Amino acid sequence: MIQNLFKTEIFNGQIEGHIPQEYKEEIKIIQSNYNSVTISNRGGYQSPVLQPKGALIDLFDQNMPYPLGLLKESYGVKQELRLQGFWVNVNKSSDYNIAHVHPGCVFSGVFYLKAPKDSGSILFHSPYGDMVEYSNQVRKLSTVFHTTWKIPVQRGLLLLFPSWMKHSVELSNTDSERISLAFNYGW
Numbered sequence: 001m002i003q004n005l006f007k008t009e010i011f012n013g014q015i016e017g018h019i020p021q022e023y024k025e026e027i028k029i030i031q032s033n034y035n036s037v038t039i040s041n042r043g044g045y046q047s048p049v050l051q052p053k054g055a056l057i058d059l060f061d062q063n064m065p066y067p068l069g070l071l072k073e074s075y076g077v078k079q080e081l082r083l084q085g086f087w088v089n090v091n092k093s094s095d096y097n098i099a100h101v102h103p104g105c106v107f108s109g110v111f112y113l114k115a116p117k118d119s120g121s122i123l124f125h126s127p128y129g130d131m132v133e134y135s136n137q138v139r140k141l142s143t144v145f146h147t148t149w150k151i152p153v154q155r156g157l158l159l160l161f162p163s164w165m166k167h168s169v170e171l172s173n174t175d176s177e178r179i180s181l182a183f184n185y186g187w
C-alpha cells in the first residue's frame with residue numbers, strides 16, 4: 001500500500017464577488033489605532049495581533065469554516081479550532097516579508113483585500129529542503145520537487161496552510177498598496 005508520510009497540503013481559494021467596504025474601513029481604524037510592529041515584515045505596516053471586531057467578524061465567520069474543515073480533514077485534526085488572532089499587513093514599494101513560520105498554532109492563512117500588479121507573490125518553502133534538488137528529471141511534473149512554490153496574489157485570494165510551513169513574501173515593486181489579513185487558528 002501507499003502510505004503518505006510527509007504530506008503538505010494547503011487551501012488555495014478565491015472569495016468571489018464584492019469585498020465589503022466595511023472591511024477596508026475597519027482596517028483603516030486599526031492602522032490609525034495601532035503602531036506597526038516588525039516581525040517577518042521588512043518595511044510596510046503590520047498591526048499587532050488582534051481579535052476581529054465589527055464587519056471583520058463576518059469575514060471570518062462566513063469564509064473560514066469551509067477551508068478550515070477541508071484542512072482539518074486532510075491533516076486528521078479532530079479538535080475544534082479557534083481563531084487565535086489576526087493582523088493587518090499593508091505593503092508598498094520595496095516592502096517584503098522574510099521566510100518564517102507561525103509558532104504555537106495549527107493552521108494559518110492570509111486573505112488579500114487589495115493586491116495590485118507587481119506587489120509581490122507569496123512563496124511557500126518546501127519542508128524537504130535541498131533534497132528536492134536531486135529530482136531535476138521530474139521537477140516539471142508536480143509541485144513536489146521544488147524548493148519553493150510561488151503563488152501570485154490577487155484580490156479575494158484566500159490561502160490556508162499548516163502553521164509550520166515556511167513562507168515569505170516577495171518585494172513589492174509598486175507604490176500601490178497591497179492589503180492583506182493574516183491569521184492563526186489553534187487551540
Ligand SMILES: [Fe+2]
Nearest residue numbers: 100102167182
Ligand atoms: Fe506569515
